[in-house]
Amino acid sequence: MGVALPGPDGRPFEILRDINFRLEPAEIVGIVGRSGTGKTTLLRVLAGLLPATGGSVMLLGRPVHGPPSTVVTVFQDYVNALLPWRTIARNVALPLERRYPKAVRKERVARALEMVGLADRANDHPWRLSGGMQQRVQIARALAVSPHVLLMDEPFGALDAMTKASLQDQLLLMQAETRATVVFITHDLEEAIYLSDRVFLIAGSPGQLTLEVRTDLPRPRNQITTRELPRYLEVRHQLSTALHGTSPPPEE
């Protein structure tokens, strides 16, 4: 369902170059790379927040100009991504207010909150919740729209290990149910391999897509057994070497 084909992009100096790829429907793709290589920029281009220079992002055969309605982004900074003056339920309802009547909205919000396990906190404000919960709210908000494409920028980066693992599995469950295409950025190689069908490595300055690996791991995934599979270790070895072989981008 999601098809993307960006080209080189950047402002006065090139941030990314020669990025070309296509996404298969219902695919999960993880993007890894050192900090500063332009991963977030790539995601913003995919989200329609930033135009690509030379080349374009295509969604279902049509070029993207500005954030498309079937693509939703989940940001790392959940504190500023949620509106503190609205309750959780109203935060999740925000993208729906223009599209659906009240009754439908209520139902979608309820379902989304249940999917992330926060139905009982619907009337609290975001700042009463822990970091992990707030991030779940952001995900619920994304899900309520039923997007075809879900973009995530280091969604679990600020969370502790246990919350991370739990959210990772919840994400997989939700993706299996909704069949959305997911593209996420992470600095956690293990997470990238665990979640994805394919992993992209962005390296160099300007950043380029230097490596693309199919994980070929069976679904459903399991935090313990999947990580012990020989194929997992193989992929991890391949990506680690490639990652550590890259040099950090120059200081800004």
Next chain:
Amino acid sequence: MTSLPRSVEGSNTEVATGSIPGAKRRRIPGKALLGLIPLVALLVWWQITGSASSVSFPPPSTWFKALRQLNDSGVLWPATKVTLEVFLVSLLIATIVGFVLGMLIGGYRTVDRALGPILDFFRSLPPPAIVPVAALILGPSLKMNITVVAIAIVWPIVLNTASAMRAVPLLRKDVARTLGLSRSEQLFKVVIPSLVPGLMTGVRIAVSISIVVTLVVDILGSGGGLGALIFERQEQFDAAAVWGLLLLIGVFGFVFNALMAGVERRALRNWPGAH
């Protein structure tokens, strides 16, 4: 009344709130009233030792008599009405104009830069200095008094709104776009609510300045309000009335500040405590 200190504003600059980490806020009214003991003691002592014939310091009981006299002669209520009207209407105008202007300045860098020196000048200009000038240009009348006060008090609102506008996290605006909100939705559901805390601060400062400016405008302009009345009484050497009116004005000041604090608390009840 909480015992959280706030620094007072004599000018347009932003308030430095004395926020104290770890300070306990006492909401027990009894405790707060203890702080009034020195004041009460002073008044009691004054009452006992003062004499009604004192030229400058008649005791408190005479104040109430004087106020009642003023009321009976039909002078007090019209003056109060005038002062209230000027105060409230100018506040309303200043809030609306200040908010819109602040949004423009905070939202568009070119506007900000272009109006920079002018704003800087007006914000450090003591508000009362604007009064004679504006009063002269606009001529003496009630509507003009309102305009003059509004012009004098709009600055903290403009500045605080502008600064809040600049502080809206870029991410929040990105979020609004990626969630597919329309332009007006982005403005009214995301940007404007973000400005509420800043606006509240600005209005609070404006209120405290406005009390002073309203009185000044009254005294220098066409009069008719409490400011003119208190000076008229002073010219008549009616000390009791002067103190009485001072008390009245002080009470108004207190009431409005308290009301403002209440409004602010209510408007910000959904915001995390940091605001």
Next chain:
Amino acid sequence: MSRKRLIEVINPLGWAVVLLAIGLWELVIQAGIVDFSYTPPPSEIVKGFSDLVSSGDMGKAVWHTLSITLIASAIGMTIGILLGTALGLVSWVRTFTMGTVDVFRTIPVVALMPVALLVWGASSKSEIVVASFAAVWPITLNTSAGVRSVHPVKSDVARTFRLSRLDTVRKIVFPVATPAILVGARLSVVAALVVAIVAEMIINPAGIGYGLVFATQSLHPDQMWAYAVAAGILGYLLNVLLVQLVRRGGANMGVEPR
């Protein structure tokens, strides 16, 4: 400095707008398009200003207002720092005084002016009294807040080293409280200036405030504007000066300037 930074600091666009506004004003009045009897064109204002300067009136007025402001600030700050320290350090003082402080600081100073007029007449003394009164509160509150903000850890440090009470105040409390005190001082001076000018308008016939009102009543709008501009410049300069001082003073404390 790079060219970009230079442009940012000087802000040519802003000044261009100012010049444009002034130029437009001049043109509009001179061309007779708009006739506000009380808004003379800038050229006349400049003339009025220089007349006042050469007659010595402007100098006297500025000197009066400035000196009153400084005296009142000094008095207000002295009282304020002492009071604020007492309030901040000694909790029973705070409990038994804070309510009164709150009442006093919310009294509109303008309403006190008739009282001052009654007691001290139309003199500089009245002016100093009211201006000092206004100056006391910002510094009191900020000093109190600053003193109270000393983190408990630091007090523990003081105790473990067995510092005497006085030493604790000197070496730990004051350095921490200094930035807040400086901000309070700035607010106090500004408050003193504003109140001085208002007092000059309505109780003491001297200084910039009086000049403003006198020029208004004697129908010299150009001079009136000149005084208003003078007030603005004085306020602006004081503000800038104080901000700089606060920055210098606060810089050593590892605290942001504002």
